[in-house]
Amino acid sequence: MTMITDVQTATGTSPYVEKKADVLGRDDFVTMFLAQLKNQDPLNPMDNKDMSAQLAQFSSLEQLFNVNTNLSALTDIQNQNTELLSLGYIGKEIVAEGDKLWLMEGKSCRGSFTLANQAECEMVITDQKGKLVRSVDMKTLSAGEHSFSWNGKNDAQQTMPPGAYKFTIVAQNAKGELEKVSTRTIGQVTKVQFNDNKPFLYVGNIPFMLEQVISIKAPAADTES
Template sequence: MSTVTAANAAATTSTTTAAAAMKKSMGMNKDDFMKLFIAQLQYQDPLAPQDPTAMLNQLSQLSLVEQSYNSNTALEKLLTAQNNNLSISAVSFIGKDITANGNAITLDGASAATVKFSNTVATDSTLISIKDAAGNLVRTITTGALKSGDSSYSWDGRDNNGAQLPAGSYSFSATGTTAGGTSTIASTYTTGRVDGVSMASGTPVLTIGSTSIALTDVIGIKGV
């Protein structure tokens, strides 16, 4: 709940700056305009009062300034509500297993990690290449024949020498080879159980261990 509270606080701060933002873009806000208008009335020459038409024009301008201010305030409130809804939606993902567009693998050091990908055509074999956070190739896996569509492989977290790799974030790619010898690049997915939500960027981002996933990248969710 602290994440949602932080989002609300940020949204409230944004709303209170609406008048300041309008003053910056328009040169004045409605309070400035009213002070100027009253000052003109106070110091006008009684023998040569201001033209009524000019006064009406100024009042019309005041109305436009106030309408602009109200519109900005309404938009700020709308954005606040939208951000709150996004925060609540993001928090509801915690504890659920998701599939998202991406190629990240989170290795927790205690269990195997799932590598999920999709070939557009049937393949005789698929080469899975796994890299560590520094981009070093640590493991290559060659599968047997696969049908077109989604496939997954359980990686035990070991490198090509059989050594257990440390927990952390890894990435992978998958390249299939058809019966005719044609290479195909498979679509890759990030899978795992959501354990948190980050608001560091102002927009909710799901986390699986040290891996960050945008809400817009999520393509599947499964309750536990």
């Protein structure tokens, strides 16, 4: 390991859906069918075939209603299960796709990145306003995964305030071409928040979707700067 001495809230949609006037529900069908029976001409009653056809339609409607009800119940169970599993992330250390670092007072923060080819690398750390905080010449690194720890100090060796920072890896191969670099954040989950029934894991105030999480494990021992 190399030692280095904005939350968008999704807007939910309303759960209430206006019922279209031209769509009949199960209760509407039953009401209409009973009204037909009540108001039919005793001298010219409803044909048995017509009645059977309407009952068959009702049976199909009832089955569809039950299927939709069961699917809705399964969806609710799945959402509840996702919520319970997500809450289990609190306090755990995750590795997630991203380029952010969460710096806590008196502690170092960590990240990692992957190179497709050997390259000369420089790491640049900036604050939330994009202002340069620290630049580090990482020399020549081989292809593969590399991790680092930043002690929170700037180029003047002054301790930076706690908060979110961004790191960028500038990698140049032997041909002088810039290499694509995959970056990851390493940090402890401090809370879970649900937006539109989707869980977001927070490292400090940095949110991550479950799809971004690569691995999870028990937290490592605190690293002092």
